[in-house]
Amino acid sequence: MSVKAKKHLGQHFLTDENIARKIVEGLSFEGYKNIMEVGPGMGVLTKYLLEKDQNIYLAEIDTESIEYLKNNYSSVTENTFVGDFLKQDFNFINEGQIAVIGNFPYNISSQILFKIIDHYELIPEMVGMFQKEVAERTAAVPRTKDYGILSVLVQAYYDTSYLFTVHENVFNPPPKVKSGVIRLTRNPKEGLAGNEVLFKQIVKTGFNQRRKKLSNALKILNIPEALKTHEFMDKRAEELSVADFINFTILWKENQ
Template sequence: MSVRAKKHLGQHFLKDENIASKIAESLSFEGYQHVLEIGPGMGVLTKYLLKKDTKTWVVEIDTESIDYLKTHYLHLSDRIINADFLKMDLSAQFKDQPIAIIGNFPYNISSQIVFKTIENREQIPEFSGMFQKEVAMRIAAGPGSKTYGILSVLTQAFYDVSYLFTVPPSVFNPPPKVDSGVIRLSRKKDFQLPVDVAFFFRVVKTAFNQRRKTLRNSLKSFQISDKLKEDVIFAQRPEQLSVEQFIELTKSLEKDGIRDH
């Protein structure tokens, strides 16, 4: 018995044991008792997680995969969650205990998985997973790079990002059309921002919505005072700013009385 990969779920099953083991080993397994794997499929990664001292849970939307896992991983059966990770209430499921997130993520929701992780950062100290290489590189990109953008800044505001290794299409069934990349996120020790977080998100998103323009133009809708506009930072384009500079920019806008425009 095997599970048929379903295109609408973005499934590409990893079949390389060595890579599955490497992904499992990319977590530290320190500071938390629970690991949640997203989209385990036929459990190629799951089996390596189950060897660890932590308690492994899996969340899977595909009922065929769930049946397979229940048959082949009997001791996991009470920790198989039939749900859409993007709709899960993690604090209710894990009673506010810290959890690590891991998986070979469906490409079509991989960015949304990162955004949900950021939203639940208080509960998620560590995260490791496989993405389309282009998305993985975007998350890990630094200022000045063409791929540096909203996803890079918002992730790196709270997590240290490491691009670990590239994975070729040939190790999947069916093979995707592109390379994949594995990244790890480790939550920063000081991950509380000294600014209003919702406003910080809005500043970053508004700036990158017109990434070719200088901040003076891309942030026009914030109605910045003429005095603040004289700051040299407004002559720069968003991809030139580090995460720290975005935080300082948000602070300046808050001091200027801008919040609710």
């Protein structure tokens, strides 16, 4: 028995055991005793996670996959499953932190990343496979075409590493694009406390007109008078580092 891949769920089942093992070994397994796998499918990652001294939770919404996992892995029970990842409040965790791992459905990639950011204080680490383009954008550095809103918002909370590329031919069915595996490791998020909303506003507004200098792109936000001559105003959003955006947000807040 196997699970039929469902297009509306964005399912592409990884078939290469070496890659599966490599993804799991991308986690450090340090500082937490809980791991949530998103979209386990037929358990290609799950089997390696179950070997670890961790509490494993599976976020799966495909009933066929749930039945398959329960039938094929003796330690997987009804209590292992926690439903839709995007609807998680993580209240099933009695204590401690939880890492996240998965071969993520391409159609909800960004939503998964933003969900992780929203629960930054609970999630110290993530290793996941995304569409290569999304993985590259997440890990991108300033002054590159891939650097944008996603890069800055994720990297403000997590140190981001692009681990490796995965080719189409190791999936069933094969996707039309390559995949990329990245690791997020929580950083101290210094300076953002209390300024998250403004930070996101500045980043999104700046990149929405990425070819314009910030003096023009940010006009809609009513730039504080004291910042109108700031050196960043003569730059485009793609030229600012994550730290620049954080420092600029702090200055903005102080001069509002």
